[in-house]
Amino acid sequence: MRDDPTRSAMFRDNERAWDARVPVHAASAFYDLAGFRAGALSLKAPERALVGEVRGKRLLHLMCHFGLDTLSWARLGAREVVGVDFSAEAVRLAAGLAAELALPARFVRCNVYDTQSALDERFDVVFTSYGVLGWLPDLVPWARVVHDSLEPGGRFVLVEFHPYVWMSQVGPDLAIRYPYFDRGPISETTDGTYADRSAELRLVEHGWNHSIADVVNALLGAGLRLERLEELDSVPYDVFPNLVRGADGGYRFRAAEGMVPMLLGLVATRP
């Protein structure tokens, strides 16, 4: 994977983009670092429901950004949490927050595909969420990382924007602009970031779309057992253009409120 020079160059662009986002995100109202420092949890209802009780458990958070969700699981009583991310800036901020807030957390900087060589450990729960799969060119080795990071009987939880959303989300409407299926890398230069659309950031990034079948089959192929699959009609974050907030707090596209899938939730276990 990393030996492929094109992919390595794409990972480098993506890493640079995420490093650049970190200070902007840390200063944003979206991430509300002040509220987090004061004790708030960043986790939302879908992942709370699918992960369940974490008290006393060891949890691995893949692609953890600067760790607010990772640290929130620790606040909820996880015995130890470990976050993995390839952004040095993200990991530095996350580790600083863990120390400052005296939470039982470690952060490891590596490409998610290299998790086993960076961290040869097994966990009761592996968790990953909101804007992760689209950075991965191949889900088969990713699913192997998930499997190999779990204790037998351990639980994997994915909460991700629905692949439907990635067909159109950056446009002003719901017109289809990108394939539902993985048809190779989607390379773009973007301005701003979801946490601050007017931020002075110009980022070169590469992403890949993955169908639900690709996600599920990669996990089954790695030896995991699918326990639950959910498709929800809203997301808990105001991250795409032209969303409206419903009475339930969920965000939906103004152009098709409640009509399209927006969130994918999945639970799988290692037998």
Ligand SMILES: C[S@@+](CC[C@H](N)C(=O)[O-])C[C@H]1O[C@@H](n2cnc3c(N)ncnc32)[C@H](O)[C@@H]1O
């Ligand atoms: C959208 S963020 C995850 C959001 C997270 N749920 C949050 O809001 O805190 C995606 C994260 O994946 C990380 N990432 C992207 N590609 C990666 C890779 N190949 N290996 C490890 N981390 C990666 C980025 O550095 C970024 O922190």
